[in-house]
Amino acid sequence: MFSDVSFVALSSFFPLGISQYILGGIFIGLAVVLGFLFTGKLLGHSSVFSSTWSYISSLRYFHQAHYRKARQWRLLFALGTVLGALIFTVFTGDWFVSSFSWWQLLVGGFLVGFGARYSRGCTSGHGICGMSSLSGMSTTAVIIFMIVAVSTAQLIQFLGAL
């Protein structure tokens, strides 16, 4: 009786099941471990949006050693991320186009880029690399951006604005 109730409660939070989430998490974890063991690098994604600017901008900020020296591998890491998803989708045929409006993506992307670079981390940087390093500051960042993102998304839905 009790287990029936808790099963229904659990599955209502996971309407699509959980196996794809666990499998995906395993691949992501292995990707970060592979990079760390062989090269010592922490593989967050957001830095590429700063380091790549150093190819075309002369702003001194972009030519700090930690961006300029990393710009090549960061771009390759980003390219790999695109291609990894592409190869998977070539096999599954599960092509996808989002229904978000272009300005929603542009504004959201702008804030994500600004916030990630201002706090030096994103979902993969603070969320996976930072938390796995038991960094208190990264864990703080994750808790804050989760709360803000959930509130923002729920508020937008409530207002029916988007």
Next chain:
Amino acid sequence: MFATKKNLSYLPLFIIFCSGLLFGLGLAVSQMAKPEIVQSFLLFEDLGLLFVMGVAVLIVLPFYTLYPKISRRSFFGSPLEKYPSLPFRKTVIGAIIFGLGWGIAAVCPGAALASLGIGNYQIIFALIGMFLGSYCVALLQQ
């Protein structure tokens, strides 16, 4: 970069590229490359994202915490990086702004890149936004 400047080794770059491939594969398999699925997490309709992040952290954590006790260098001999820690104020302000953007568009940097790979050409607007946002941080901190 990894070796001395003149003796650039391509093997570490290849490994990082493979890490990218695996990461992108993981984002596609876990459906996190679809903003709609991330949005359903933010609306508490499907909490799968917690599993993706949780499983990844559980796998990475022992390597990040234990490997540095065995060796100070990676297999290729480069030093092990540590996650940089910023002042509390910057971390909080940045995380709030990041959260606002994540709540509006349901995309984060890694997932946006993978989203391009699953054919979501619309995500190019989010990527342009991320480049512009990063540029503004540079202007601000110049």
